[in-house]
Amino acid sequence: MHALTFQGKETITYERVADPSVLAATDAIVKVEMAGICGSDLHVYHCRETGLDNGTVMGHEFVGEVVEIGRDVKRFRRGTKVFSPFTTSCGVCFYCQIGLTCRCEKGSFYGWVEKGSGLHGGQAEYVRVPLADTTLLPLSMDLTTEQGLLLGDIFSTGYFCADMAHIQPKGVYVVIGCGPVGLMAVVGAKNLGATQLYAIDTIPERLKKAQEFGAIPLNLLSEGSSLNSVDVVDKIKSVTNGRGADAVLEVVGSPSASRLAVDLVRAGGIISTVGVHTTEHFSFSPVEAYNKNLTYKVGRCPARFYAEKLIKEEIVQRYDIASIITHRFDLKNGAEAYRIFDRKEDNCLKSVLLT
Ligand code: NAD
Ligand code: ZN
Ligand code: ZN
Numbered sequence: 001m002h003a004l005t006f007q008g009k010e011t012i013t014y015e016r017v018a019d020p021s022v023l024a025a026t027d028a029i030v031k032v033e034m035a036g037i038c039g040s041d042l043h044v045y046h047c048r049e050t051g052l053d054n055g056t057v058m059g060h061e062f063v064g065e066v067v068e069i070g071r072d073v074k075r076f077r078r079g080t081k082v083f084s085p086f087t088t089s090c091g092v093c094f095y096c097q098i099g100l101t102c103r104c105e106k107g108s109f110y111g112w113v114e115k116g117s118g119l120h121g122g123q124a125e126y127v128r129v130p131l132a133d134t135t136l137l138p139l140s141m142d143l144t145t146e147q148g149l150l151l152g153d154i155f156s157t158g159y160f161c162a163d164m165a166h167i168q169p170k171g172v173y174v175v176i177g178c179g180p181v182g183l184m185a186v187v188g189a190k191n192l193g194a195t196q197l198y199a200i201d202t203i204p205e206r207l208k209k210a211q212e213f214g215a216i217p218l219n220l221l222s223e224g225s226s227l228n229s230v231d232v233v234d235k236i237k238s239v240t241n242g243r244g245a246d247a248v249l250e251v252v253g254s255p256s257a258s259r260l261a262v263d264l265v266r267a268g269g270i271i272s273t274v275g276v277h278t279t280e281h282f283s284f285s286p287v288e289a290y291n292k293n294l295t296y297k298v299g300r301c302p303a304r305f306y307a308e309k310l311i312k313e314e315i316v317q318r319y320d321i322a323s324i325i326t327h328r329f330d331l332k333n334g335a336e337a338y339r340i341f342d343r344k345e346d347n348c349l350k351s352v353l354l355t
Helices: 039-045 145-152 154-164 180-191 204-212 229-238 255-264 286-291 303-313 331-343
Strands: 002-006 012-016 028-037 062-069 081-083 112-114 117-119 126-129 172-176 196-201 216-219 245-250 265-273 295-298 327-330 351-354
Touching: 002 331, 012 331, 028 145, 028 331, 039 331, 062 126, 062 145, 081 145, 145 154, 145 303, 154 180, 154 265, 154 303, 172 180, 172 255, 180 196, 180 204, 180 245, 196 204, 196 229, 204 216, 229 255, 245 255, 255 265, 327 331, 331 351
Parallel strands: 172 196, 172 245, 196 216, 245 265, 265 295, 327 351
Antiparallel strands: 002 012, 028 062, 028 126, 028 351, 062 081, 112 117
C-alpha cells in the first residue's frame, strides 16, 4: 500500500510500505477514506518530540471502512464505516473505567513507532487497529466523514479543554490560540454555556472564525508588529473589575502562551491546557501559582471517552465544525500538504488527505 512516512526533520515521504495485517484476534484493518493532519503531527515533523523511527507511517486522525477483522472482534464487521480516537484503548483497565482512555494500560498512539515497536498511523491506504471493539466507533448515518474525523481528535480535545475549565454562564473566559483545536475549544465553551468568551490569536482569519463560533476576538498584534500581551491583559481586567478571567483555555503549548495564561487568570481561577508542551520547565513559578490559588489542568484528551459522549449529545449537528477544514489533498501529495499546513500558506487552517 501507499503511505506517508516520517524520514527525519521536515521530511515526509509518500512511498510504498507493507500492507498491515491482523496480528492479534482483537485487531481490525481499516481502509482509510480520509486522514487528518494535526498540529501534533508538526511536533514530530519539526523533531520537537524525538524518538520516532524513520519509516513510521504518520497520522492519528482517520475515517474509513473495516475490511478485515480478527476472530475476537464482535462489534464491527467488514464494510462498517468507522472513525477512531487518536489512541487505542481496552475498555476494561483502571484508566478506561474512569474515562481516562488516553492512558489505557494497553493503549497505543497511532503514528508512533520507536525502536521498532509501536503503532503505525492512518495517513495511509490501510491502518491496523488493535483492540478494535473498544477503540473504534461506528460512523452512524447522521455523521459525515468530516465530523467523524474531527470527533476522533481535535473536536473532542477542544471540548475536553472547555470541560476542564468549569464554564459557568456568568463567567469570563479566554481561549489562547485559535488553531483548529482552539476553535473547537471555543465551540465547546459556547456549548457549555459561556457567554463572555474571548479568543486570542495573531491571525485575522482565525480570529474571524472564532468570532463566527461565538467568541469575542482579540488580536495580540498591536498596530506595529510586536506581540503585545499587556493590552489583552488590560482588556480582560477591565471587564472583570480588575480580577482577570475565571478560566483561561491555553491551546498553544508554548512558554509565551502559558505565561500569558497566568497573567490573564484571576486568583482562584483555572488554567486548562491541551497544548502539547515540549519544554522542561513551567514559565511561571510555584510562588505565582500559590499566590493565585491556581488550578492547572493539563494533558492528553481521552478522545474515546469524549467522542462517545459527544455523539450522544448531537453537538456536532449544532455547529458547523467541518467548516474549519480549508484544504484537501490527495495522499500522494502529502509532503506538499505538510509544508502548506506547517507554514499556514494560503490561510491553511486544517488539512485532510484523501486516499
Ligand atoms: P496550531 O499551531 O494550528 O494553532 C495554534 C494557534 O495559536 C495558532 O493559530 C497561532 O497563531 C496561535 N498562537 C501561537 N502563539 C500564541 C500566543 N502566544 N498567544 C496567542 N495565540 C498564539 O495548533 P492546533 O492544531 O490548534 O493545536 C494546538 C495544540 O494542541 C498543539 O500543541 C497540539 O499539539 C495540541 N493538541 C493536543 C491534544 C491533546 O490531546 N492534549 C490533541 C490535539 C492537539
Ligand atoms: Zn492530534
Ligand atoms: Zn484500558
